[in-house]
Amino acid sequence: MSRTKCRRALIVEDEIMIALDLEHAMHDLGFEVCPLAPSDQKARALAMQDEPDIALVDVCLAGGREGIETARWLRDVCGASVVFVTACNDEATVERIHQRVPGAPVVPKPVYRDRLADAVAAVVRT
Template sequence: MSSEKRLRILVVEDEILIALELESLLQDLGHDVVGVATSSAEALALGQEVKPDLAFVDIHLADGPTGVDVARQLAARQGVTVLFMTANAKRIPEDFGGAWGVIAKPYTERGVREALSYVMAGKPREPQEERTVTFLPFGVTAREGSPQAS
């Protein structure tokens, strides 16, 4: 990935070991982790301060199931691309909360790589391409109807 653009990434995850492992993986893949937040307030403040390109957002944070609200605000107010990371995809709203996709927890390196490729391409893969269970993109139709596209 060294020939591709380095993304500035915010990790929003309240389980510190998961956050540190993800931070390390993202750095190994050539990206800059510009912050780690464990609560919605911290995530929104960091998002405004560090202006990330991408945020990996867990749905359930230290202050409760506030990740969807964080995703909506980061996407709509700050233009941040958001990917959810969750073990419970049922909590993702029908409008996807402004996110581009979801990585299932426990995540895999392959799932994170696919998610990064998807974001960096700026468009969904062709339908005939193989999908994995670790990363599910929401698709361009969903994104056009999301707050992120406005």
């Protein structure tokens, strides 16, 4: 009997209402969602344990750690695809995102719901 592996998503977001909304959105897209990660440290621990296929990452995280480096680590060490969902979408930040995590889509808050499905589909291997 063949079982297909459920795709897993890690949400790295310190604003609980947004994290819960992203969790719901990813469930709607057919993903199993790992426990929520409000910080770099929690994201790294969960990624090592749960092996997500994709990470939705905010640039500004609890504890002052920058989400760009967290996302780079998740991609390089864990092999997770990355989508940034952030209000920090000024030109300089987006440029830094593209330098550190090439190819990662940047979906702006608060209108991420409109673009999330397309961004996820662009980076997740089927």
